[in-house]
Amino acid sequence: GENVEQHPSTLSVQEGDSAVIKCTYSDSASNYFPWYKQELGKRPQLIIDIRSNVGEKKDQRIAVTLNKTAKHFSLHITETQPEDSAVYFCAASGLGGGADGLTFGKGTHLIIQP
Amino acid sequence: DAGITQSPRYKITETGRQVTLMCHQTWSHSYMFWYRQDLGHGLRLIYYSAAADITDKGEVPDGYVVSRSKTENFPLTLESATRSQTSVYFCATSRNTGELFFGEGSRLTVL
Numbered sequence: 001g002e003n004v005e006q007h008p009s010t011l012s013v014q015e016g017d018s019a020v021i022k023c024t025y026s027d028s029a030s031n032y033f034p035w036y037k038q039e040l041g042k043r044p045q046l047i048i049d050i051r052s053n054v055g056e057k058k059d060q061r062i063a064v065t066l067n068k069t070a071k072h073f074s075l076h077i078t079e080t081q082p083e084d085s086a087v088y089f090c091a092a093s094g095l096g097g098g099a100d101g102l103t104f105g106k107g108t109h110l111i112i113q114p
Numbered sequence: 115d116a117g118i119t120q121s122p123r124y125k126i127t128e129t130g131r132q133v134t135l136m137c138h139q140t141w142s143h144s145y146m147f148w149y150r151q152d153l154g155h156g157l158r159l160i161y162y163s164a165a166a167d168i169t170d171k172g173e174v175p176d177g178y179v180v181s182r183s184k185t186e187n188f189p190l191t192l193e194s195a196t197r198s199q200t201s202v203y204f205c206a207t208s209r210n211t212g213e214l215f216f217g218e219g220s221r222l223t224v225l
Contacts, residue, residue, distance in 0.1 A: 049212070101214075
């Protein structure tokens with residue numbers, strides 16, 4: 001089955017700086033790569049996603065890049081703000097294209113230092 | 115519109131007892147999932163369902179049972195709870211676009 005590795009497990013950045021979280025996946029058939037944000041005590045919520053026919057996608061201060069050849073994708077957050085502090089999870093769709101669920105990385109705890 | 119609701123939100127039980135976590139959705143999404151979340155492990159898939167009466171095992175199914183007699187409900191049962199099943203359980207739905215919509219979670223403690 002699919003295996004997703006995520007790094008780093010903890011990332012501390014100064015407010016206003018950029019943050020980058022990286023993930024690799026194992027199944028070359030995976031075609032959907034979402035990122036979820038989970039605030040303390042809350043449910044995970046989708047913040048951005050990318051499909052395998054696209055190399056980059058942006059939404060205001062966040063962007064995701066995908067390198068299918070290398071089987072890795074990254075989340076970029078620019079001009080970080082205190083409300084960006086949370087745990088971020090990457091995921092990949094696996095063989096079922098999402099019908100059999102997503103495989104998640106273990107998460108990155110992003111800390112924004114004032 | 116409640117979307118997806120889980121109950122109970124918090125549960126304390128003892129080893130060996132049966133526990134059922136409920137999940138109800140109002141969106142009529144075909145796909146439903148149960149994940150458990152543990153520190154250091156992220157979110158791991160327990161069971162999923164593509165439609166009523168169709169269920170499949172995920173990554174960590176041992177010790178759990180599911181059913182889906184109606185599209186809107188997907189209960190998860192721990193037939194004989196163990197301490198290792200102490201966790202936060204998330205139910206999720208999907209329209210098969212890949213995006214998952216999560217419930218608020220059920221925090222289960224097994225003593």
